[in-house]
Amino acid sequence: MALCLKVAETAGADLASIVRTIHEDYSTKIEKLAELGATARGAANLWMAGIADDALRDTRTIRPGRLLDTAIIGAVRKALAADEGALENQPAVERLKDMRRRNRESDARLVELLEGLHAEEKD
Secondary structure, eight states: OHHHHHHHHHSOHHHHHHHHHHHHHHHHHHHHHHHTTOOOOSSOOHHHHHHHHHHHHHHHHSOTTHHHHHHHHHHHHHHHHHHHHHHHTOTTGGGGHHHHHHHHHHHHHHHHHHHHHHHHHHO
C-alpha cells in the first residue's frame, strides 16, 4: 500500500489526489475484509505485483510530467481492473459493492484526466 503513496509523490496534482483516494479506499477495504474474517493467505497476486513493479519503475525512469502521468494512469487503471475481477469472485460480493462502485468512480476520473492530458498535447 505504501507503493501507492510513493507513486502519488511523482504524479501531477490531480492524479496524485486520485491515487491517494484509491489508497484510502483500499485501506478501508482491507479493514472491511478483516472484519469479515478474511486473511491474506495463498500465493501472491503476480498480476498486481507486476503492475506495481512497472509503476514504480516508471517513477524512476520517466521525468515528472504528462508522459509519467499517462503511464501512472495506465498502471492504476490496470490495477483497478484486476481488483474488479477479484471482487466479482468474492463470496461477500454484496458487502463489497460499495468498493466496486468506488473503483468505477476512480476509473472514470482517471479516464477524464487522461483525456485532458492528451487534449493538452493537441494544443
